[in-house]
Amino acid sequence: MADAKADESHGNVGASPSVDSRRGEESMAHVVEVADLHKSFRPHVFGPTVQALRGVSFEVREGECFGYLGQNGAGKTTTMKVLTGLMTPTRGSATLLGRPCGDETARRALGYLPENPYFYEHLTPVEALQFYGRLSGLSSRDVAARSASLLERVRLTDAADRRIRGFSKGMRQRFGLAAALIHEPALVMLDEPLNGLDPGGRQLVKELILEERQKGRTVFLCSHVLADVQELCDRVVVLHGGVVAREGTMHDLLDSQARSHELTIVGAPAELVATIRAAATAVREVEGVLTATLAGPDAGPDFAARVAAAGGRVLALVPERETLETWFVRLTSAHPAGDVAGSKSPSKEPVR
Amino acid sequence: MRDRVAVVARATFREAVRDRVLLIVLAFAAAFILGSRVLGWLSVEDELKMVQDFSLKGISIVGLLLAMLVGAGAIAREVERRTVYTVLSRDCGRGEFVLGKFAGLVVVLWTCLAGMAAVLFVWVLAWNGVVGEALVAAVLGLACEAVVLTSVALFLGALTSPALASAGTLVFYFVATHTEAMRELTEDGKNPDFAAAYRVLYHVLPNFVNVTFINATTSGHAVDWSMLGLGAASSACWATVFLAGAIVLFRRRQF
Numbered sequence: 001m002a003d004a005k006a007d008e009s010h011g012n013v014g015a016s017p018s019v020d021s022r023r024g025e026e027s028m029a030h031v032v033e034v035a036d037l038h039k040s041f042r043p044h045v046f047g048p049t050v051q052a053l054r055g056v057s058f059e060v061r062e063g064e065c066f067g068y069l070g071q072n073g074a075g076k077t078t079t080m081k082v083l084t085g086l087m088t089p090t091r092g093s094a095t096l097l098g099r100p101c102g103d104e105t106a107r108r109a110l111g112y113l114p115e116n117p118y119f120y121e122h123l124t125p126v127e128a129l130q131f132y133g134r135l136s137g138l139s140s141r142d143v144a145a146r147s148a149s150l151l152e153r154v155r156l157t158d159a160a161d162r163r164i165r166g167f168s169k170g171m172r173q174r175f176g177l178a179a180a181l182i183h184e185p186a187l188v189m190l191d192e193p194l195n196g197l198d199p200g201g202r203q204l205v206k207e208l209i210l211e212e213r214q215k216g217r218t219v220f221l222c223s224h225v226l227a228d229v230q231e232l233c234d235r236v237v238v239l240h241g242g243v244v245a246r247e248g249t250m251h252d253l254l255d256s257q258a259r260s261h262e263l264t265i266v267g268a269p270a271e272l273v274a275t276i277r278a279a280a281t282a283v284r285e286v287e288g289v290l291t292a293t294l295a296g297p298d299a300g301p302d303f304a305a306r307v308a309a310a311g312g313r314v315l316a317l318v319p320e321r322e323t324l325e326t327w328f329v330r331l332t333s334a335h336p337a338g339d340v341a342g343s344k345s346p347s348k349e350p351v352r
Numbered sequence: 353m354r355d356r357v358a359v360v361a362r363a364t365f366r367e368a369v370r371d372r373v374l375l376i377v378l379a380f381a382a383a384f385i386l387g388s389r390v391l392g393w394l395s396v397e398d399e400l401k402m403v404q405d406f407s408l409k410g411i412s413i414v415g416l417l418l419a420m421l422v423g424a425g426a427i428a429r430e431v432e433r434r435t436v437y438t439v440l441s442r443d444c445g446r447g448e449f450v451l452g453k454f455a456g457l458v459v460v461l462w463t464c465l466a467g468m469a470a471v472l473f474v475w476v477l478a479w480n481g482v483v484g485e486a487l488v489a490a491v492l493g494l495a496c497e498a499v500v501l502t503s504v505a506l507f508l509g510a511l512t513s514p515a516l517a518s519a520g521t522l523v524f525y526f527v528a529t530h531t532e533a534m535r536e537l538t539e540d541g542k543n544p545d546f547a548a549a550y551r552v553l554y555h556v557l558p559n560f561v562n563v564t565f566i567n568a569t570t571s572g573h574a575v576d577w578s579m580l581g582l583g584a585a586s587s588a589c590w591a592t593v594f595l596a597g598a599i600v601l602f603r604r605r606q607f
Binding site: 041081084085086087088104105107108110112114116117118119120122123127131132134135136137176179183 | 355356359360363366367370371433434435437438439440441442443444445606607
């Protein structure tokens with residue numbers, strides 16, 4: 001408790017999970033708990049009611065990088081708005097750090113970067129960080145001390161005195177990340193943080209997310225860039241038609257076995273080459289170098305061994321494993337939104 | 353809580369200053385006040401009194417315009433630009449946000465008012481006039497008016513679109529500045545039923561008569577400071593009611 005007080009006196013309002021555990025809140029195993037969440041609303045006054053969420057339930061564990069996936073309109077942003085207190089649920093419950101999501105104390109431990117973030121255009125990043133930091137309960141001195149290093153981390157030091165009005169989309173996105181982290185929150189919630197970033201910017205944001213995770217922060221990531229989600233997240237939940245369609249770790253969900261191999265050989269006997277050509281799903285030959293795509297987990301290594309035994313050279317044997325993206329497309333195309341949405345107890349089994 | 357209200361208020365004020373709203377309004381008001389001299393020359397009455405009367409009414413209208421332009425759209429702009437997402441997802445209550453916006457806007461209006469009053473005072477002194485207590489009371493009354501108009505604009509802005517909120521604020525101003533005149537009109541005995549109904553309505557309708565001292569600057573009567581105090585208290589009550597309404601509406605809002 002004394003430690004927690006000391007942290008608060010230094011303006012560490014978000015409190016890291018380790019601080020929380022020192023506060024004796026061991027019972028709080030989940031940073032986010034969502035149970036049977038429903039949300040329906042009318043986008044237009046006289047329009048039909050939209051059921052954005054139809055009984056969503058999931059948990060986010062302390063210290064993990066959690067991916068929240070779904071197609072456009074699946075209900076991801078609605079869930080995030082409920083969690084951040086911007087919307088109230090129609091039914092069900094959602095808690096942040098054991099408190100109801102609308103609770104102001106719970107929001108103190110939350111750093112949120114909305115999709116396509118907008119900030120006060122008339123402010124400079126330094127002034128805006130003062131604004132957000134002070135709103136989060138930090139003293140001006142604490143904000144000033146953190147701002148410099150944070151702006152350096154998001155590579156905005158050179159633009160520290162320029163107004164946000166003149167920022168590019170990537171700069172805004174990076175500033176948004178700095179604003180979300182200024183109060184060192186226990187939970188960082190990022191809605192499409194890689195949107196509009198160039199390759200360098202994307203790499204930077206990914207590094208920042210990994211750094212935050214290494215510091216023990218819980219990261220709640222919502223992104224359409226599934227290659228990045230696969231790289232960053234420990235566990236994902238797929239939302240489809242307002243319900244949880246699948247949930248699990250990357251290992252659980254994705255087939256770890258190679259689905260096919262790309263074999264590149266040279267100098268193999270003609271008979272063996274003919275056999276490989278017949279077995280391959282795709283073949284190309286350039287100046288005697290044959291590259292064949294062989295389906296299944298075993299065909300590639302088998303043919304590679306036969307080529308080597310027959311005196312040929314194996315230049316490459318590249319396994320092709322299922323990616324989160326191919327898995328996601330397979331899942332969402334196999335189950336139309338209505339089908340999955342009808343399921344009250346969504347399966348947690350991986351799609352095979 | 354006070355800290356967060358002050359942080360939002362400071363940001364609101366800074367935005368208005370950097371958007372050069374104050375500069376434009378002050379330039380307009382200065383031109384208005386200085387131009388009033390022309391009317392003074394044309395008037396058969398005391399030139400200086402004419403200048404004061406015209407300028408104070410001008411300041412009142414500029415305050416109304418400012419409340420309509422800045423106040424009515426203050427919340428809608430935040431929602432439209434989605435800046436509200438990054439504010440309300442923090443440890444900042446919706447009530448604190450509305451109070452901060454209100455405080456910031458009131459400071460903007462008061463700063464404009466102070467600037468315009470300073471120009472008017474200098475102008476009066478330059479023409480060998482005296483900045484008497486009536487003039488000071490009139491400016492203080494306008495400050496009270498500004499508080500009420502800001503709260504009305506904010507309330508209507510939380511309820512409807514900025515355009516309708518501006519129109520509503522204009523209607524409120526018109527009613528509040530004519531409630532007394534309407535009572536005098538209905539008491540002429542031509543329509544006793546309407547007069548009786550209006551007598552009831554009179555106690556419900558907003559009324560700026562207690563904070564309007566513009567006539568005192570020209571009539572030469574002594575200022576009744578207790579009346580100004582009553583007017584300030586009445587303004588505070590109106591502002592509290594509208595602010596509470598704005599907070600209730602904003603708390604119910606889904607983003």
